[in-house]
Amino acid sequence: MERTYCMIKPDxxxxxxxxxIISRIERKGYKIVGxxxxxxxxxxxxxxxxxxxxxxxxxxxxxYITSGPVVALVVEGKNAVKGMRALMxxxxxxxxxxxxxxxxxxxxxGRNVIHGADSIxxxxxxxxxxxxxEELLQYDKSLDEWIYE
Ligand code: DAT
Ligand code: MG
Numbered sequence: 002m003e004r005t006y007c008m009i010k011p012d013x014x015x016x017x018x019x020x021x022i023i024s025r026i027e028r029k030g031y032k033i034v035g036x037x038x039x040x041x042x043x044x045x046x047x048x049x050x051x052x053x054x055x056x057x058x059x060x061x062x063x064x065y066i067t068s069g070p071v072v073a074l075v076v077e078g079k080n081a082v083k084g085m086r087a088l089m090x091x092x093x094x095x096x097x098x099x100x101x102x103x104x105x106x107x108x109x110x111g112r113n114v115i116h117g118a119d120s121i122x123x124x125x126x127x128x129x130x131x132x133x134x135e136e137l138l139q140y141d142k143s144l145d146e147w148i149y150e
Pocket of ligand 2: 119
């Protein structure tokens with residue numbers, strides 16, 4: 002089982018999409034093992050997006066991601082990193098396929114509704130920004146036998 006870090010961004014929260022997005026994650030079969038509503042400080046945003054420091058869109062990205070509450074999620078399941086990237090769709094919502102979260106709910110690169118870690122290493126690093134180890138829960142779901150063979 003793999004864990005990934007996902008985050009419903011401020012536009013997703015403002016547009017009332019928390020339930021819709023969490024519902025898609027649940028329906029796919031993933032298990033949510035960590036979840037919180039919070040507003041990022043600039044320091045957290047800088048840590049989260051440090052790979053993009055110096056790029057032209059970086060200041061706007063920090064401004065946007067700190068502009069309101071987000072929902073931080075740790076999602077667990079088979080191939081969760083790649084799988085959540087697939088559920089999210091391409092970075093640019095204009096290029097994201099219909100049926101993906103970004104493809105269905107976004108129009109602009111700088112308002113793309115959801116974040117998902119791009120590798121297992123990124124996921125580990127990002128999870129540590131938002132969660133203490135004891136905030137991540139281990140539990141069984143009775144449906145698991147219908148999700149995994
Ligand atoms: P992703 O969020 O799909 O992992 P990324 O890590 O390359 O994409 O970029 C982080 C965020 O920064 C992305 O969700 C939207 C924004 N962004 C990326 N490239 C951009 C660009 N060329 N212009 C404007 N915003 C951009
Ligand atoms: Mg990224």
